[in-house]
Every structure is written in structure tokens, then in C-alpha cells.
Amino acid sequence: MTTSEELAGPSDAARGRLLDGIGLLARLTLGVVLLWAGLAKVPNPQASVRAVQAYRILPGGLTGPVGHGLPVLEIVVGLLLILGMWTRLTAAVGLLLMVAFLAGISQAWARGLSIDCGCFGGGGLVAASRTRYPLELARDTGLALGGVWLVWRPRTLLALGGP
Amino acid sequence: MPTERTPPANARKAKIHAAGKPVAAKGSNRIMQLVAVVLVAIVAAVALVVMTRHKPATGGSAVPVGAAGMGEGWVANAGVQLLGTAPTVSVYEDFRCPICAVVEASYGPTIEAAAKAGKIRLVYHFKTVIDINLGGTSSQRAANDALCVAAQGGYSAFARYHDLLFRNQPAKEGDSFPTAELTGWAATAGLTGTKLTAATTCMVTGGYLSYVQSTEDSSAQAGVTGTPHIFVNGTPLNISAYVTSARQADLTAFERTITTGTVSSxxxxxxxPTIKD
Structure with missing residues (x-):
């Protein structure tokens, strides 16, 4: 950066770069976590269905499709975020997922269920002493904020963009 | 999205900007984007295929005598004359679950004696937790085969087969019961002749596989996702409450609970949750 540019005032370009960088960080964090969460559920789809059932929200007929569909959705959204394709749209979907997870975990906690969120495979009932609701809520809140950032400002560094 | 970048601040930068984004790059970027979309679609398809390959085993859809229907528990000692006050003892178990084998070794004989004496109405809910968490269908098969033995030899043959399964549980969690052993234990449990042949046929065709899957599903829906669990008249037992300070099972207290139906807090x-059987 040249001196003349600095003299011209705080550089909009530099500020833009910084915001793009923050966007990149949000994109990669949300993308990697979603991809990891989705992949972890693939080897044991029945466990994924059980984890969905453990929240005791969805009617019986929906737990199967959600238990099978959610990992695939997480993988697709995670990959697209990592690549930086259709960032606003994929971040919006990621944000919606996080809001749904936050609602699910909160209601489980409020209703006194003792479950593992099953976020990265596993899930289902656990001993009351083994629940980790605050940690799970904090993590998903952080990821949701990343999603909000990207919906608000989808431009990021190293994004492939949408065709 | 490179094309949306804010215009460069000065002419020198504009040149660099223009040099970095030649018109040709747009085309190659588009190709990369298309390649990426195809790759993402392939990964998603592979994930779907892998997931649909992990399915429970399918076979016949017979409901065992002693079960009111699909998804309902199976009354193991239906042929035994019950005492008027006999409580209902519901056992949720998976033949491949290591803790189930530990609980069975301690409390199984007490349950079996009470069931044979008609002091309890013994209801089993077969679960396939290990199949679900570690893969395979061996838990489902073992339960199917135990029901095949019960259909031919009644509760006493079932009880022996049940013992054989837990005593010979695969050493490593997640390993399967060898099929030859599952079949062979039918004879060890006392079946002979046509009854043995019928039980073996039932094992091969998997007559109760759908039923076992149905009890796994319905129990999970009811909130019983793990194993082992024992309920007395619908109240879930805290099994560790029967372990003495010397780390021994207090069988006297356990027998009192299951035969009187009185469960302290x-x-x-x-x-x-509480259940109905």
C-alpha cells in the first residue's frame, strides 16, 4: 500500500479486504463444521434417525426422512460454503439449520430430556450428568452468527461464486 | 465474486485489477464452478447410497405367539400359570450389548426363576442398539433366532438359548454372532427332530426379523433408546440401586422388587419414561 493512498484517508479497499477476510473465516468455519457433522452421520443412518427421535418433536413418519436427509443437506451446504458458491443462499440455509438446532436443543433442555444433540453422529438418551446443553447452544449460536454475517455480507475472499 | 469488487482507488491499481482479471478467466471460472457443482452432487449421491445400504435385515413378518402385534412386547412365559399378583416385568435388551450380558449374568437367573414360577409376567422388548450404532444385523438376527427357538421349544428352550447368546457374546463389541453358532445353539438349547428342523428353517428365512425391527422402532419412539432396561409394572428400574457397597448384586432386594411390584424412588x-405392557 502506497503512502499516497493512506493519506487519502482510511482505505475502503483495505477495510473491504478485512471484511472479506472475516467473511472467509465465517464461511470456512460454518462450512467445515456442517460438512464434518454430515459426514459423521453417514456410516450410521439409523443412529441419525434415533437422534432425531430423541428430541421428541417430529411425528414418527418424519423422523426417518429427516434422519436420512439432514446429513446429505449438511454435506451439500458445507461443501458449497467451503467452495464459496452461492454464499448468501447456502449461508441462509446453514443459518436456518442452526436456528432449528438451537430450537431443538433448547426445547429438549427446557422439557428436561437428557439427550446428546447427536450433532456429529451418535445422539439419543444420555445420563443427565452427561448432557452438554450450554456448550451445544454456545457452539450453534456462534455458527449461527457466522451465518448471519454471510447473509448480510456474502462477499468473501477466495470464493468460487455461483455459475 | 470477483466481478463485484469495488472499483480500484487509482489508475495504477486499475491496471493491476484489469490484468488480474482477464476476460478469459471468466470462462475458466465458469468451468471450475460447474466442475465443483458436479463434484458436490457426486459426494451427496455417494452419501445417500452409503446410507441406504445400512438397512435392517428383512425376512418374514410373523408375530410371535405371546406378542399382541407388531411393535408390542413379547410375553416370554405366556405358557406359565401366573400367580394372581404377578407384576409385569419388562426387559429391554440387545443380545450384542455388553452391559446387557453383565446385567443378565447377575440378575438373569432371578428373573428366569420368577418367570418359571409364575411370580412375574415376563415381557421382552428386543432391541438392536449395537446394529444401529456399530453396524451389522447380528442383534436383530440373534433376537429372531431366539424367537424361532421359543416357537418350537417354549419358554424353557428360549431361556436356555437366551443364556447361550449372552454367555457366548462376541468378545469384541460390534462383532457378529457366527451364523453356524446361532443355528447350532438351537440343539444345545434342547430342540431335536422336527422342532429343530423347524427352528433352523425359521432362522434361515428370518421369520421374526420384521417383528424384531418393529420392537426396536416402537421402543425408541416410546423413549427407550438404550439397553439394558428393566421396568416393573411400567416403572423403570435404576439397576445400580441393587448393587451393594461390596459391588455385589443384591438379589434379595431385586427379587422382592420384581415379585411385589413395589419400586422405591x-x-x-x-x-x-414409564411404559405400558
Missing amino acids: AQTDTSL
Whole structure:
């Protein structure tokens, strides 16, 4: 950066770069976590269905499709975020997922269920002493904020963009 | 999205900007984007295929005598004359679950004696937790085969087969029961002649596989996702309440609970729902 540019005032370009960088960080964090969460559920789809059932929200007929569909959705959204394709749209979907997870975990906690969120495979009932609701809520809140950032400002560094 | 970048601040930068984004790059970027979309679609398809390959085993859809229907527990000692006050003892178990084998070794003989004497109405809910968490269908098969033995030899043959399964559980969690052993134990459990042949046929065709899957599903829907669990008249037992300070099973207290149906609050597992059997 040249001196003349600095003299011209705080550089909009530099500020833009910084915001793009923050966007990149949000994109990669949300993308990697979603991809990891989705992949972890693939080897044991029945466990994924059980984890969905453990929240005791969805009617019986929906737990199967959600238990099978959610990992695939997480993988697709995670990959697209990592690549930086259709960032606003994929971040919006990621944000919606996080809001749904936050609602699910909160209601489980409020209703006194003792479950593992099953976020990265596993899930289902656990001993009351083994629940980790605050940690799970904090993590998903952080990821949701990343999603909000990207919906608000989808431009990021190293994004492939949408065709 | 490179094309949306804010215009460069000065002419020198504009040149660099223009040089970095030649018109040709747009085309190659588009190709990369298309390649990426195809790759993402392939990964998603592979994930779907892998997931649909992990399915429970399918076979016949017979409901065992002693079960009211699909998804309902199976009354193991239906042929035994019950005492008027006999409580209903419901056992949720998976033949491949290591803790189930530990609980069975301690409390199984007490349950079996009470069931044979008609002091309890013994209801089994077969679960396939290990199949679900570690893969395979061996838990489902083992339960199917135990029901095949019960259909031919009644509760006493079932009880022996049940013992054989837990005593010969694969050493490593997640390993399967060898099929030859599952079949062979039918004879060890006392079946002979046509009854043995019928039980073996039932094992091969998997007559009760759908039923076992149905009890796994319905129990999970009811909130019983793990194993082992024992309920007395629908109240979930806290099994660890029967372990003495010397780390021994207090079988006297356990027998009193299951034969009287009286469960104290300390003996109740509050993390589980109550059930109806």
C-alpha cells in the first residue's frame, strides 16, 4: 500500500479486504463444521434417525426422512460454503439449520430430556450428568452468527461464486 | 465474486485489477464452478447410497405367539400359570450389548426363576442398539433366532438359548454372532427332530426379523433408546440401586422388587419414561 493512498484517508479497499477476510473465516468455519457433522452421520443412518427421535418433536413418519436427509443437506451446504458458491443462499440455509438446532436443543433442555444433540453422529438418551446443553447452544449460536454475517455480507475472499 | 469488487482507488491499481482479471478467466471460472457443482452432487449421491445400504435385515413378518402385534412386547412365559399378583416385568435388551450380558449374568437367573414360577409376567422388548450404532444385523438376527427357538421349544428352550447368546457374546463389541453358532445353539438349547428342523428353517428365512425391527422402532419412539432396561409394572428400574457397597448384586432386594411390584424412588430410573405392557 502506497503512502499516497493512506493519506487519502482510511482505505475502503483495505477495510473491504478485512471484511472479506472475516467473511472467509465465517464461511470456512460454518462450512467445515456442517460438512464434518454430515459426514459423521453417514456410516450410521439409523443412529441419525434415533437422534432425531430423541428430541421428541417430529411425528414418527418424519423422523426417518429427516434422519436420512439432514446429513446429505449438511454435506451439500458445507461443501458449497467451503467452495464459496452461492454464499448468501447456502449461508441462509446453514443459518436456518442452526436456528432449528438451537430450537431443538433448547426445547429438549427446557422439557428436561437428557439427550446428546447427536450433532456429529451418535445422539439419543444420555445420563443427565452427561448432557452438554450450554456448550451445544454456545457452539450453534456462534455458527449461527457466522451465518448471519454471510447473509448480510456474502462477499468473501477466495470464493468460487455461483455459475 | 470477483466481478463485484469495488472499483480500484487509482489508475495504477486499475491496471493491476484489469490484468488480474482477464476476460478469459471468466470462462475458466465458469468451468471450475460447474466442475465443483458436479463434484458436490457426486459426494451427496455417494452419501445417500452409503446410507441406504445400512438397512435392517428383512425376512418374514410373523408375530410371535405371546406378542399382541407388531411393535408390542413379547410375553416370554405366556405358557406359565401366573400367580394372581404377578407384576409385569419388562426387559429391554440387545443380545450384542455388553452391559446387557453383565446385567443378565447377575440378575438373569432371578428373573428366569420368577418367570418359571409364575411370580412375574415376563415381557421382552428386543432391541438392536449395537446394529444401529456399530453396524451389522447380528442383534436383530440373534433376537429372531431366539424367537424361532421359543416357537418350537417354549419358554424353557428360549431361556436356555437366551443364556447361550449372552454367555457366548462376541468378545469384541460390534462383532457378529457366527451364523453356524446361532443355528447350532438351537440343539444345545434342547430342540431335536422336527422342532429343530423347524427352528433352523425359521432362522434361515428370518421369520421374526420384521417383528424384531418393529420392537426396536416402537421402543425408541416410546423413549427407550438404550439397553439394558428393566421396568416393573411400567416403572423403570435404576439397576445400580441393587448393587451393594461390596459391588455385589443384591438379589434379595431385586427379587422382592420384581415379585411385589413395589419400586422405591431410589430404585426408579428417572431419566426414562414409564411404559405400558
